[in-house]
Amino acid sequence: MHLSFLLxxxxxxxxxxxxxxxxxxxxxxxxxxxxxxxxxxxxxxxxYPQYTYTNGTWELFPADVWxxxxxxxxxxxxxxxxxxxxxxxxxxxxxxxxxxxxRALTSxxxxxxxxxxxxxxxxxxxxxxxxxxxINPHNQTAKDGINNFAKLLAARYNPLVGCTKSWDKxxxxxxxxxxxxxxxxxxxxxxxxxxxxxxxIATSHADTTIVNHIRSxxxxxxxxxxxxxxxxxxxxxxxxxYSNDSTWTRGQAWGVNGYLDMYDRTNNRTYLExxxxxxxxxxxxxxxxxxxxxDFDAPTIPPPRPADSSAATLASYGFLRLATAVPKxxxxxxxxxxxxxxxxxxxxxNPSWDSLLxxxxxxxxxxxxxxxxxxxxxxxxxxAGDYYFIKVGTELIKQGLGHC
Numbered sequence: 307m308h309l310s311f312l313l314x315x316x317x318x319x320x321x322x323x324x325x326x327x328x329x330x331x332x333x334x335x336x337x338x339x340x341x342x343x344x345x346x347x348x349x350x351x352x353x354y355p356q357y358t359y360t361n362g363t364w365e366l367f368p369a370d371v372w373x374x375x376x377x378x379x380x381x382x383x384x385x386x387x388x389x390x391x392x393x394x395x396x397x398x399x400x401x402x403x404x405x406x407x408x409r410a411l412t413s414x415x416x417x418x419x420x421x422x423x424x425x426x427x428x429x430x431x432x433x434x435x436x437x438x439x440x441i442n443p444h445n446q447t448a449k450d451g452i453n454n455f456a457k458l459l460a461a462r463y464n465p466l467v468g469c470t471k472s473w474d475k476x477x478x479x480x481x482x483x484x485x486x487x488x489x490x491x492x493x494x495x496x497x498x499x500x501x502x503x504x505x506x507i508a509t510s511h512a513d514t515t516i517v518n519h520i521r522s523x524x525x526x527x528x529x530x531x532x533x534x535x536x537x538x539x540x541x542x543x544x545x546x547x548y549s550n551d552s553t554w555t556r557g558q559a560w561g562v563n564g565y566l567d568m569y570d571r572t573n574n575r576t577y578l579e580x581x582x583x584x585x586x587x588x589x590x591x592x593x594x595x596x597x598x599x600x601d602f603d604a605p606t607i608p609p610p611r612p613a614d615s616s617a618a619t620l621a622s623y624g625f626l627r628l629a630t631a632v633p634k635x636x637x638x639x640x641x642x643x644x645x646x647x648x649x650x651x652x653x654x655x656n657p658s659w660d661s662l663l664x665x666x667x668x669x670x671x672x673x674x675x676x677x678x679x680x681x682x683x684x685x686x687x688x689x690a691g692d693y694y695f696i697k698v699g700t701e702l703i704k705q706g707l708g709h710c
Contacts, residue, residue, distance in 0.1 A: 328644065329651045332699035333710045335398030336657055338384055341692075342402050344660060345381070345411070352414030355660075355689050357668050362659030369414045372427035375434055376693045378415070381408030382437030383696045390703050391710035405441060408434055416447075419454035426462060426472045428455040429488025436494055449498055456495030456504055459488060463507045466537030468514035470507065478531035478540060483519050483557040486512065486564025493571045505571075512568045516580055518542075519561070524587030525553040525602075526561050546669050552603035555617035558588050562624035566631065578631055585628055588621055589642055596649035600667035612670060615663040616691030618650035623694045626701045640707065647698055662692045 331337075344355055344364060354374040355364035367374070385404035393400030412434040418424070424431065435451035442448070462470040464479060470489075472482040489508040496504040518530050518539055528544040547554030565581035568574070591602040598618040599611050622643040629639035654665035702708030 327648075328702055328708050329648050329655075331651050331655045332647070332695070332702065332708065333397055335396065337662060337696065337699075338398045338401055338404075340660065340662060341380060341384060342407075344377070345402075345407050348411070352411060354411070354414070357666065357689065358659060358661050358664075362656065362661065362664065364660045369418055370422050370424065372424045372430055373689050374415060374418075375431040376689045378408045378411035378434035379437060380689075380693045380696060381405070381411060382434055382441075383693065383700065385441075386437075387696065387700050387703075387710070390700065394710075397710050405438075408437065412438070412451075416451065419451055419458075422458075425474060426459060426470055426482075426485045426488050428458045429491040431455055432491040432494070436491075439494075452491060453495045453498060456491045459491060460504055460507055463511075464532075464534060464537070465510075467532045467534070468537065469511045469532070472529075477534075479534040481511075481515070481519075481530045481532065482545070483515070483526050483528055483564075484560045486515060487560050487567070489564065490567050490571075493567075508568070509572065509574075512565070512577065515561075516576070520580065520584070524583040524590075526558050526584065527551075528554050528557045544671075546671060548601040548604040548670075552601050553587075553591065554601050555588070555598055555614055556600075556620065558584055558602075559617050559620040559624060562588065562621060563627070566624060566627050569631065581624070582628065582632065585621075585624060585639075585642075592646075596645055597653055598646060598650065600670055604670075612667045613650070613653060613665045614667040614691075615650050615654045616666045616694070618646050619663070619691050619694035619698055622646045622650075622698050623701060626698065626705065629705065640705065643698065643702075644707075661689075662695050666691045 349366065353366035353368055354371070354377045356367050356371060356373045358364050381404045384399065385408065388399040388404060391397055391399060415431055415434070418431055422428065432452055432455040435448040438445050438448040439452070459470055464471065467479050467481070469481045470485060471479055472485050473480045489511055492504040492508040496502065519526050521527070527542040528547050529542065530539055531541045531543065532538065533540050543550040544552060544554060547557065561584045562581050565577045565584065568577040569581065593599065597613050598621065600614040600617070604611050625639045625643035625646065629636045629643070632639070650663065654663040656664045699708055703710055
């Protein structure tokens with residue numbers, strides 16, 4: 307067992323047996339205020355925030371990028387929160403009709419149903435369409451969005467490999483751990499169309515990923531390079547992590563949640579056990595200060611080792627889902643989520659920034675100005691981190707821990 311986990315566990319232990327304090331920032335009126343302010347700066351044609359500059363202002367991108375679904379999904383997530391909490395002066399949720407804002411932003415994604423360059427990440431683009439169907443199950447535009455994105459993802463499946471292709475980068479058939487999060491759109495479309503092939507593709511991908519992406523200790527490789535002709539693994543590497551044999555934290559957190567999605571859809575306990583394996587590894591590698599680093603194997607010298615607030619919020623959301631999926635470990639996973647969120651909020655909740663959190667690490671190996679430098683203690687926030695910040699707060703309410 308890693309020494310860092312033993313130290314982290316000493317901090318975590320009280321959370322497992324006593325009532326814990328939920329960070330009040332999760333329900334601050336600054337949350338909806340910042341989200342609305344970002345919406346009001348949306349240009350025409352629509353562009354979407356993906357990450358901030360180091361001064362905390364959002365950089366906007368055209369729709370054809372992998373993160374574009376998160377901002378409209380954030381609007382729907384706030385609408386869900388308002389449905390649970392009501393709109394009060396203290397929570398500030400009454401300042402907008404969040405569902406309408408989500409619909410307006412989603413309109414900019416519709417052209418991507420026909421053609422886009424995001425590859426496997428069409429699953430992320432489908433998020434706001436799925437939210438809309440929760441509100442109005444008969445919305446044909448939302449149904450079409452789900453089905454069209456699922457069709458695009460299914461077309462990337464290679465039966466010899468057993469996976470859907472992530473990136474179009476010859477000569478390899480590249481599959482990344484992130485892709486586990488995109489399989490949900492296949493199930494959603496299968497629900498609408500009764501196309502069993504879509505479910506089969508999703509389970510094949512998940513099963514193949516267990517075999518080739520996950521190490522015996524529960525860590526994960528970021529990228530697997532398959533031979534497209536034989537279906538065999540050629541090599542394993544990273545793209546956004548520290549090294550080819552390191553564990554990139556956001557990828558690990560994608561895996562925790564992706565396998566929970568698979569368990570929710572199939573009730574196959576292998577997927578739950580896989581999620582637990584990945585989550586326990588995540589906890590075992592947490593440093594003693596409780597701050598999620600961008601890669602568990604990145605060097606700590608020279609300090610500071612960059613954090614990744616997006617990995618922290620995403621992992622925390624997975625921990626809370628495990629608290630529901632594994633009732634006998636409920637306190638453990640609730641405690642882990644609260645500890646992780648408390649630490650990242652202490653570090654990165656920055657009222658002066660456009661984003662909810664700072665200290666997200668977009669793609670450290672690129673070494674360019676958009677991800678800071680090794681000498682800069684402030685790093686960008688990724689839009690996915692803000693989305694899961696809100697999701698964590700809402701899940702805490704559902705579990706009776708959060709009060710809004």
